[in-house]
Each structure stands twice: as structure tokens, then as C-alpha cells.
Amino acid sequence: MPHPEEYDVVVLGSGRARFFAWSLASQGKRVAVVERRNLAGSCPTVACAPSKNVIHGAKVANYFRRGAEFGIAAGDWKVVMPAVRDRKRKMVDGIVARNVDAYRESGAELVKGQGRFVGPRTIEVTADDGTRTLRGEVVVICTGSRARIDPIPGLAESRAMTHVEALELDRVPKHLLVLGGGYVGLEMAQALRRFGSRVTVIERNDALAPREDRDVSEALRELFDDEGIEVLTATPVARVEGRSGESVRLLATHGVIEGSDLLVASGRTPNTDGIGLETAGIERDDWGYIKVDERLRTTAAGVWAVGDCAGSPHFTHMADDDVRVVRDNLAGIDRTTTGRLVPFCLFTDPELARVGMSESEAERRGIAYRLAKIPVTAILRSRTLSEPRGFYKTLVAAESDRILGFTAFAPEADAVMTTVQVAISAGLPYTALRDATLTHPTMSEGLAALFHAVPDRS
Structure with missing residues (x-):
């Protein structure tokens, strides 16, 4: 093995850990990010942002289809899928360009090629123009996941x-x-x-x-x-x-x-095969995820793992929090992933957003709760939008005023859910939202009606 190039930090995979790399590089650290394909990571290039771009285009098409409902005379229109695709590609190109600028401005080195461990904290990168060997004082694995193809005959x-x-x-x-x-x-x-x-x-x-x-x-x-x-x-x-x-x-x-x-x-499967983990003493579980502790340390000294490949909830925002956990621990601040509040959002129309405990989870764990649920039609904003479908519901502890969970299947559910998430994180009682002065007419205003519907303690 050739003598490795020494770095303070080497990041394998240009997912959300790239922000950590940029930050350290801007502080004068020698940092390298190894990436084989999407230099901005999969979320902004082939997953989250592109899908939401296309989904929004479909929503616009649906508005054309519903035009008469809004007093707009129907006319000739059609979906042109190459244009839908090109709009998405243009957005991705802009994101990639911003990432290229960020590497240049921060001083972090982007090393393009296939990376694999060849020893402790040592990664060999193979590209068309040759091979390099990098060794980091710290190595962070951020290789993400990919769509799973089940072993169904013929699939x-x-x-x-x-x-x-x-x-x-x-x-x-x-x-x-x-x-x-x-x-x-x-x-x-x-x-x-x-x-x-x-x-x-x-x-x-x-x-x-x-x-x-x-x-x-x-x-x-x-x-x-x-x-x-x-x-x-x-x-x-x-x-x-x-x-x-x-x-x-x-x-x-x-x-x-x-x-x-x-x-x-x-489903998804982690991108952990073929990268030499065993060579570096990095263990995986039965599902292929890298084994980490509550501070995201792997079984190899000096090596950490974040995001999907480490078995964290498969959301970009949770990968971001993983990076913060690693950052703080490297800085001497003790922080763990234990007990994190995980927000979920499904970007159908209307959206589904949830944070905290669901009813089924509370029942499975034997946790007593008070339930409140209101239809979206109880919120005046839904009527102005001609979007009557859906509901809000919340779980409040049976013997205290603690909010256990919230679900919204409604327009703008993501933003409304975030308000409740902040309240839960701050330890606010449900009465804080029940008695808040919320802007009228908004979908968030429905939170007051929802929490007014919470039954009194028995």
C-alpha cells in the first residue's frame, strides 16, 4: 500500500456530512470528501428535492384539471413530460453548482472516485485517472442507502x-x-x-x-x-x-x-457493501447497517457513521442531526441520539405529517392518553383553499398536560406539524397552543381548535 496522504478528517460519501466537512475546512482543518457519483449527495440530486419538484408539477397539473372549480374556464392544455423532467434537472444543476462553490470556498477537497477501506482510518480511492490513499485522524462514513430490489423471481x-x-x-x-x-x-x-x-x-x-x-x-x-x-x-x-x-x-x-x-x-438498503468495512474492523448488523453506539461511533476507533448507512431514520433531517451529534462529540460536548423526536412527512396532496407518538404506538407501549381529533373542515382556511379533506389529531398524556404526539393529514401539514414539534421539544403543555393567539385564517389556527377539544383529565 502506498504511503497515505494525511488528513484531519476524511468523509466517505458526500451526503449531509459534507456540511460538517465544509465547516471544518473553513476553520483551517485539512478535510477530504470522497464521492463516487453525486457530489451533493442523493437527497438533492436523485431523491428528496427532485421528487418534491416533480410532485409540485403534478399538483399544478391537478389545478389545471380542477380549473372550473375556481372559476377558470377550461381550455386546451397537456402534460409535457420532457419539460417536467427538464424543470427538475435545472433545479438539480443549480444545487450541484452551489455545492461546487461551497467546496471551493471552504477549502474542503472533493476526491471523486470509488472509496473503500484498506486499513484503519485509511481509504483507497479509485478513479479513471488513478488511485489515491487517504488516512484521516477522524473518518466519517456517510454513504446513504438505495432502493431495495426484493428477491422476487423475475423482478x-x-x-x-x-x-x-x-x-x-x-x-x-x-x-x-x-x-x-x-x-x-x-x-x-x-x-x-x-x-x-x-x-x-x-x-x-x-x-x-x-x-x-x-x-x-x-x-x-x-x-x-x-x-x-x-x-x-x-x-x-x-x-x-x-x-x-x-x-x-x-x-x-x-x-x-x-x-x-x-x-x-x-424499501431501502444501506450502501455498505463493497467498501472494505471488515478490513478496518467496522462491523455491520444483520441488515447491513453499520453498528454504531448512541454517539454514532463505529466498532473501529476514530471512525463514525451517520445517516441511512448507520441505521438512523431514513430522513435527511435525521442525517443532519446525526452530523450534529458527531460534531459535538468531537468537540468534547457529550451528545447522543437517545430519545430524539423524529418528525415524519409524506408529500402526497394533502400532506401527511406526524411527530411524536402515534395512537398505535401508545397502545402498544401501554401509555394512557387523551385523544382529540377535528376534521379539516373545522379550519376556515381549508374552505378558502377548497381543500376539505383530512384531519388533525393529538395525543395528550392522561395524567398531565404533556403533548405526546400529533398527526395532520391536511394542506400545509408539514408547517403545522413543526409548530407542535417545537412545543413538544420545549416541554410546553398543550394549553400553550390551546390558548395561543394564532393568525387567522391559517391552517395553523386549527391547532387552537384541536387542543380545545382535548378531554379534561378524568
Whole structure:
């Protein structure tokens, strides 16, 4: 092995840890970020931001379809998928350009190529122009995850799309089959339906978004029914035949399901294979995630792991918090991931947002609670938007005024949820929101009505 180049910090993968790298480099540290493909990480280039860009375009298309409802005379219009794709690409190009500037301005070195451990805290990077060996006083692994392709016979051979290929479509699929009724599958199913596809969602569990409360799953099912999306739950797929983009057949428990295109959205798998972890004494669990403690230290001295690859909740905002945990511990501040408040948001229209405990979780853990729930129609803002679908609900501790959890299936649910998240984080009683003066007419104003509906302590 050639004599390695020495760095204060080496980051493997240019996910959210790149911000940490930029910060340290701007302080005079020698920092390198190793990246094989997306120098801004997957979230802003092939996942979160691109999908929300396309989803918003689908919402605009739906407004055109609903024009008469708003007093706008219907006219000739059509969805042009190459333009939808190009709008997304333009956004991504802008994000990448900003990242290139950030590397230059901070002084952090971007090393492009395939990285793998060849020894303790030592990474070999292979690229077209040769090989380099980098050793860090500290190494942070931030390699993320990718769409999982389950070992269903014929699935790999069908050349099914993942979200990456679906976001590059330059055509409207004639009949899209979506394998998986979780967050990614639901978002893409609604978007492609609004662009004009016939869509069928196939979920092996007995409900859409099966980890959510049953009333949430039922509300999503009703939404999809109303938008003309076929939903097949409790439908395991035994075999796949054909090729996506031409003709594809799923052999399932309820018979044969046929379509033109197949999108796989059945989960994620960590990007931890083929990077030499064993060589450096870095252990993985049975699912392939890097083993870390509550401070995100791996089983190898001086090596930390953050984000999806470390088994953290698969959200960019949780990867950001992971980076803060590592940053603080390296600075001598004791901080852990224990007991973190994890916010969730599904970007269907309307959105689903949740923070804290759900009803099913509270019941599973035997935690007593008071429940309040109001329909979206109780909030005047929903009427001004002509968006009557959905609800707010909250769980408050049975013997105190502590907010245990909040769920919104409603327009602007993400922003409303954040207000409750801050209240929970600050330890505020539910009465603080119940008695707050909230701007009228907004969706946040509904929080006062919701918390007024909390039953008194028995």
C-alpha cells in the first residue's frame, strides 16, 4: 500500500456530512470528501428535492384539471413530460453548482472516485485517472442507502424503475404498477396519476402506509380511490414477468396484475457493501447497517457513521442531526441520539405529517392518553383553499398536560406539524397552543381548535 496522504478528517460519501466537512475546512482543518457519483449527495440530486419538484408539477397539473372549480374556464392544455423532467434537472444543476462553490470556498477537497477501506482510518480511492490513499485522524462514513430490489423471481430481470428512473421519465406511462404502498410509492403513484397515467398500487401488508394509524391508512386509501388510483392491499407478489416500459405481469395472490411499467418502492438498503468495512474492523448488523453506539461511533476507533448507512431514520433531517451529534462529540460536548423526536412527512396532496407518538404506538407501549381529533373542515382556511379533506389529531398524556404526539393529514401539514414539534421539544403543555393567539385564517389556527377539544383529565 502506498504511503497515505494525511488528513484531519476524511468523509466517505458526500451526503449531509459534507456540511460538517465544509465547516471544518473553513476553520483551517485539512478535510477530504470522497464521492463516487453525486457530489451533493442523493437527497438533492436523485431523491428528496427532485421528487418534491416533480410532485409540485403534478399538483399544478391537478389545478389545471380542477380549473372550473375556481372559476377558470377550461381550455386546451397537456402534460409535457420532457419539460417536467427538464424543470427538475435545472433545479438539480443549480444545487450541484452551489455545492461546487461551497467546496471551493471552504477549502474542503472533493476526491471523486470509488472509496473503500484498506486499513484503519485509511481509504483507497479509485478513479479513471488513478488511485489515491487517504488516512484521516477522524473518518466519517456517510454513504446513504438505495432502493431495495426484493428477491422476487423475475423482478431484477424486468428492469423495473426505482424512484431514480421514475424521476427521469420523459413520457407518461400508460399503466404504472407501483410495488409498495409506503412513502415513496404513494408520492410517486399520485404524481404519475395526475400526469395522466393509469396507476395500480400493490402493497403486501393489509393497508397503505402500514406503520401509520389505521385512520391515516384509511384516509390515504380514500384519497387514492377518489383520484382513480387502484389499490391492492394484502397482495404479496410471487413472480414478475415481462419488461418494464413494454409490458409487465405480476403474479400475485389475487391473480395476475398487468401493466406497462413497474416502479419498485418497497424499501431501502444501506450502501455498505463493497467498501472494505471488515478490513478496518467496522462491523455491520444483520441488515447491513453499520453498528454504531448512541454517539454514532463505529466498532473501529476514530471512525463514525451517520445517516441511512448507520441505521438512523431514513430522513435527511435525521442525517443532519446525526452530523450534529458527531460534531459535538468531537468537540468534547457529550451528545447522543437517545430519545430524539423524529418528525415524519409524506408529500402526497394533502400532506401527511406526524411527530411524536402515534395512537398505535401508545397502545402498544401501554401509555394512557387523551385523544382529540377535528376534521379539516373545522379550519376556515381549508374552505378558502377548497381543500376539505383530512384531519388533525393529538395525543395528550392522561395524567398531565404533556403533548405526546400529533398527526395532520391536511394542506400545509408539514408547517403545522413543526409548530407542535417545537412545543413538544420545549416541554410546553398543550394549553400553550390551546390558548395561543394564532393568525387567522391559517391552517395553523386549527391547532387552537384541536387542543380545545382535548378531554379534561378524568
